[in-house]
Amino acid sequence: MQDAIIIGGGISGLTAGYLLQQRGLDISVIEKGPTPGGPIQSVKQEGFLFEKGPNALLLPSQWVEQFIDELGLSTQLQESNPNAAKRFIVRNNRPVAVPGSLLQAVATRLFSLKAKLGFLGEPFRKRISEEDAKFETVAQFVQRRMGLEFLDYAINPFVSGVYAGDPEELILEHAFPLVRGFERDDGSIIRGAIQNKKRQKAAGTSYKKRSISFKEGLHALPQTLGRKLGNRLWLDSEVVAINQNDQGWQVTWKRDGENFEGFAKKLLVCLPSRAIKKLAWPQAIKEHLSSTPDLPYPTVHSLALGYRRDQIAHPLDGFGVLVPSKEDPNILGVLFSSDLFSGRAPDDHCLITVMIGGRQRDDLANLAKEALIELAAKDLDKLLGVKGAPCFSHLTTWPRAIPQYTKAFGPWKRTLAEIETDNPNIAFGGHAIDGIAMGASIQSGKRLADETA
Ligand SMILES: Cc1cc2nc3c(=O)[nH]c(=O)nc-3n(C[C@H](O)[C@H](O)[C@H](O)COP(=O)(O)OP(=O)(O)OC[C@H]3O[C@@H](n4cnc5c(N)ncnc54)[C@H](O)[C@@H]3O)c2cc1C
Numbered sequence: 260m261q262d263a264i265i266i267g268g269g270i271s272g273l274t275a276g277y278l279l280q281q282r283g284l285d286i287s288v289i290e291k292g293p294t295p296g297g298p299i300q301s302v303k304q305e306g307f308l309f310e311k312g313p314n315a316l317l318l319p320s321q322w323v324e325q326f327i328d329e330l331g332l333s334t335q336l337q338e339s340n341p342n343a344a345k346r347f348i349v350r351n352n353r354p355v356a357v358p359g360s361l362l363q364a365v366a367t368r369l370f371s372l373k374a375k376l377g378f379l380g381e382p383f384r385k386r387i388s389e390e391d392a393k394f395e396t397v398a399q400f401v402q403r404r405m406g407l408e409f410l411d412y413a414i415n416p417f418v419s420g421v422y423a424g425d426p427e428e429l430i431l432e433h434a435f436p437l438v439r440g441f442e443r444d445d446g447s448i449i450r451g452a453i454q455n456k457k458r459q460k461a462a463g464t465s466y467k468k469r470s471i472s473f474k475e476g477l478h479a480l481p482q483t484l485g486r487k488l489g490n491r492l493w494l495d496s497e498v499v500a501i502n503q504n505d506q507g508w509q510v511t512w513k514r515d516g517e518n519f520e521g522f523a524k525k526l527l528v529c530l531p532s533r534a535i536k537k538l539a540w541p542q543a544i545k546e547h548l549s550s551t552p553d554l555p556y557p558t559v560h561s562l563a564l565g566y567r568r569d570q571i572a573h574p575l576d577g578f579g580v581l582v583p584s585k586e587d588p589n590i591l592g593v594l595f596s597s598d599l600f601s602g603r604a605p606d607d608h609c610l611i612t613v614m615i616g617g618r619q620r621d622d623l624a625n626l627a628k629e630a631l632i633e634l635a636a637k638d639l640d641k642l643l644g645v646k647g648a649p650c651f652s653h654l655t656t657w658p659r660a661i662p663q664y665t666k667a668f669g670p671w672k673r674t675l676a677e678i679e680t681d682n683p684n685i686a687f688g689g690h691a692i693d694g695i696a697m698g699a700s701i702q703s704g705k706r707l708a709d710e711t712a
Pocket of ligand 1: 267268269270271272289290291292296297298299311312313314315316317369402446496497498501530531534559561657659660661670689690691694695696697700
């Protein structure tokens with residue numbers, strides 16, 4: 260009988276497993292894929308180092324920074340290039356830098372004078388009732404508080420970049436709870452953001468978030484956790500059945516066609532929502548889960564493209580460019596990968612990563628590589644002055660990339676909480692419940708470990 264079995268060896272499950280092991284508990288982590296870390300996969304090919312999934316980890320807290328240090332990864336850590344603070348959004352077919360200061364905000368071509376004046380009125384707009392706020396979409400909220408132009412040219416591309424999502428269907432309270440809190444507690448986003456900074460300063464919890472990676476790419480983090488877990492991490496192992504008895508849980512997994520069994524007092528589940536629903540649970544849990552709809556996960560194509568530097572007119576001096584749906588694009592955006600972190604491309608070359616698909620372009624989900632490169636080429640030429648064919652290309656398609664915290668999220672979260680209440684020795688974590696960024700999943704793993712030991 261082990262202390263815990265963790266199902267799912269993405270970054271949340273690995274973090275929970277590692278922390279529990281450090282605290283002297285006997286655990287196993289069961290992961291379906293051949294490598295630890297889910298979509299966090301870095302690949303070196305033809306002199307390019309590219310990411311198949313996430314490109315940068317936004318450090319969310321001092322604790323995550325310490326965690327990386329404790330794992331011995333500080334010497335491999337790469338800070339993003341200072342240029343990365345600059346982000347571009349397309350307006351009238353041209354990338355415009357997002358203003359980084361008040362002066363730039365006044366001068367920017369990204370918003371009309373009317374939109375800028377409308378934004379200044381934000382602190383004076385009325386808040387809505389708690390009841391109405393529960394169902395308010397991101398689009399409704401932004402339009403109500405800041406106006407349509409701000410929705411179209413700031414929030415729509417931002418939501419594409421973070422969620423590959425649609426602001427018309429994400430619920431603010433679930434997708435951006437901090438912003439919801441600003442209106443609820445301080446009556447305004449602007450006031451709330453200022454108050455929040457003050458509160459953090461007073462509590463000594465201010466932390467300046469930074470985007471980082473590692474010299475060998477982001478997968479250094481899950482690979483290191485995997486090595487530390489040693490033979491307690493089962494790769495290529497899909498959980499096929501879960502049974503409950505007096506002492507705890509019996510978990511069955513399949514590896515190379517053979518069934519293995521483990522017994523544990525506690526079960527930690529760090530899986531995508533559909534995988535949670537598909538597990539062979541005891542009848543009561545199965546029924547409970549079948550009463551709630553699954554979360555939507557759109558398809559996202561991540562296209563890594565290498566070019567000679569002289570093929571691109573734009574200086575690529577920033578994090579990347581996002582394209583609002585108003586501009587009728589083929590692509591969601593482009594990351595300037597080799598400008599973001601060094602060592603990503605051979606001399607005189609550059610690497611860019613083009614994201615295509617997402618919730619607003621489901622129609623592109625089934626396109627093959629050549630068609631996607633052709634589609635991307637049109638936007639890349641128009642927006643960045645990219646000429647000619649890439650000298651390197653790699654496509655990764657994620658058929659279910661990122662969960663959308665839509666109106667399905669409330670009932671989904673409630674169902675998981677009820678299952679936890681009925682079964683105190685089970686807990687859920689990871690992106691299907693605790694936030695969709697890598698940093699949120701790392702903190703989710705810590706939460707599970709803290710609640711377990
Ligand atoms: C294309 C893309 C780009 C992204 N870009 C960024 C970014 O730049 N920055 C950022 O912060 N985040 C980004 N993200 C999100 C980030 O990757 C996730 O938030 C994070 O990796 C989620 O970790 P997790 O542990 O919660 O879930 P997952 O990584 O999904 O882990 C779940 C694991 O469970 C395994 N599994 C499934 N079913 C079973 C089963 N039956 N038995 C055993 N194992 C099973 C899966 O193989 C998987 O490894 C991106 C995601 C994608 C797809």
